[in-house]
Amino acid sequence: MMKQYDYLIVGFGLAGMAMAAVLEKYGKTYRVIDNNPNLDTRVVGGMYNPIILKRFTPAWQADEMWRFSKGFYEDMEAKFQKQYLFPANIRRIIHNTEEQNNWVVASDKPVMSSYMNPKIMYDQVNGIKTPFGFGELHGVGRVAGEELLKDYKSYLIEKGLFTFSDFKYSLLEHHEYGVKYQDIKFNKIIFSEGSYVLYNPFFNEVEMKPAKGEMLVLKIPELTIDFTIKSGVFLVPLGDNLYITGATYNWEDITLSPTDEAQFEIEEKLKSFLSVPYEIVARKIGIRPTVKDRRPVIGIHPSYKNMALLNGLGTRGVIIAPYLAQTLYKHMTNAQKLPQEMDIQRFYTIN
Numbered sequence: 001m002m003k004q005y006d007y008l009i010v011g012f013g014l015a016g017m018a019m020a021a022v023l024e025k026y027g028k029t030y031r032v033i034d035n036n037p038n039l040d041t042r043v044v045g046g047m048y049n050p051i052i053l054k055r056f057t058p059a060w061q062a063d064e065m066w067r068f069s070k071g072f073y074e075d076m077e078a079k080f081q082k083q084y085l086f087p088a089n090i091r092r093i094i095h096n097t098e099e100q101n102n103w104v105v106a107s108d109k110p111v112m113s114s115y116m117n118p119k120i121m122y123d124q125v126n127g128i129k130t131p132f133g134f135g136e137l138h139g140v141g142r143v144a145g146e147e148l149l150k151d152y153k154s155y156l157i158e159k160g161l162f163t164f165s166d167f168k169y170s171l172l173e174h175h176e177y178g179v180k181y182q183d184i185k186f187n188k189i190i191f192s193e194g195s196y197v198l199y200n201p202f203f204n205e206v207e208m209k210p211a212k213g214e215m216l217v218l219k220i221p222e223l224t225i226d227f228t229i230k231s232g233v234f235l236v237p238l239g240d241n242l243y244i245t246g247a248t249y250n251w252e253d254i255t256l257s258p259t260d261e262a263q264f265e266i267e268e269k270l271k272s273f274l275s276v277p278y279e280i281v282a283r284k285i286g287i288r289p290t291v292k293d294r295r296p297v298i299g300i301h302p303s304y305k306n307m308a309l310l311n312g313l314g315t316r317g318v319i320i321a322p323y324l325a326q327t328l329y330k331h332m333t334n335a336q337k338l339p340q341e342m343d344i345q346r347f348y349t350i351n
């Protein structure tokens with residue numbers, strides 16, 4: 001008899017993994033297909049920080065989403081008996097007296113007050129130049145996203161639910177009961193291909209504007225800090241004097257090749273505040289699945305009711321993915337209305 005599952009998930013990044021976990025929570029059967037052989041090279045800078053540190057304003061719905069998503073990562077820690085959440089304060093380098101003032105004013109505002117320490121800190125950190133002090137954020141940190149992806153993938157492989165292959169859109173068959181792909185029946189299919197959704201013929205109305213990003217992994221022997229620094233770039237501690245720094249934004253070149261320009265840009269910004277030697281030990285490159293209007297995009301295909309999209313994680317995938325997966329699942333099962341800003345319908349409705 002032909003095998004049948006409730007769901008097929010196409011693409012196993014943060015979005016696909018969060019979807020798999022949600023389906024499992026609700027006792028649904030599913031399979032995952034993904035074509036990426038090496039999760040190590042996936043860029044998940046991994047930071048969770050609901051605050052925009054350029055302007056000292058809350059990122060869109062990020063605080064609300066993080067309240068939900070944090071619980072998701074805690075559940076993953078319990079599932080795999082491993083730490084994935086690494087809280088680490090962020091110290092934003094203050095560049096002038098105007099910023100000092102803006103920091104203090106912002107720290108009193110709703111949402112901001114739960115993350116910002118209103119006092120400017122003036123303590124000296126060996127290796128870091130900061131004449132106007134630091135503003136400190138708490139309740140922020142890093143998720144070891146690549147580690148979690150690896151563990152979840154191994155778990156799926158062990159259960160025989162993971163296919164390592166390119167999903168071929170032309171081989172998908174639509175039927176009354178749902179879809180058929182390579183002789184397996186599924187009631188529903190969810191696409192979570194990140195920026196590669198550009199090549200998905202079913203969803204080409206969605207206006208994606210992917211942004212390539214590069215980061216450098218550094219060894220800084222004379223720097224031993226357990227908090228993240230933010231100035232023109234982030235400098236995130238990974239332990240053992242290793243740090244990850246970046247990132248760049250490029251909307252023109254969306255190849256996965258490293259560029260000299262990006263390295264130069266990161267190093268220039270880094271040297272503006274780092275005064276000790278460093279060595280580059282690795283480079284990381286990824287493509288952020290950003291939507292033109294900078295909102296996530298989820299929902300059911302307007303014509304194929306068994307087909308859904310989970311995408312648009314943009315720059316804050318760690319915070320958004322679990323919340324979005326849960327929201328999409330509820331929509332697909334209970335026909336709950338989606339918040340308009342993230343609903344795929346916005347690309348199909350003529351205003």
Ligand SMILES: Cc1cc2nc3c(=O)[nH]c(=O)nc-3n(C[C@H](O)[C@H](O)[C@H](O)COP(=O)(O)OP(=O)(O)OC[C@H]3O[C@@H](n4cnc5c(N)ncnc54)[C@H](O)[C@@H]3O)c2cc1C
Binds near residue numbers: 013
């Ligand atoms: C430099 C950089 C730094 C970042 N830093 C942070 C950060 O600090 N914090 C944060 O929250 N976010 C950060 N992000 C953003 C975050 O990485 C993304 O939001 C997130 O990884 C997107 O996940 P995704 O699952 O949507 O897509 P992806 O991770 O791209 O996963 C999609 C998967 O689908 C597969 N796929 C696509 N098409 C097919 C197909 N036809 N068949 C089979 N498989 C397919 C792909 O190979 C891939 O494995 C950063 C991004 C970059 C580039």
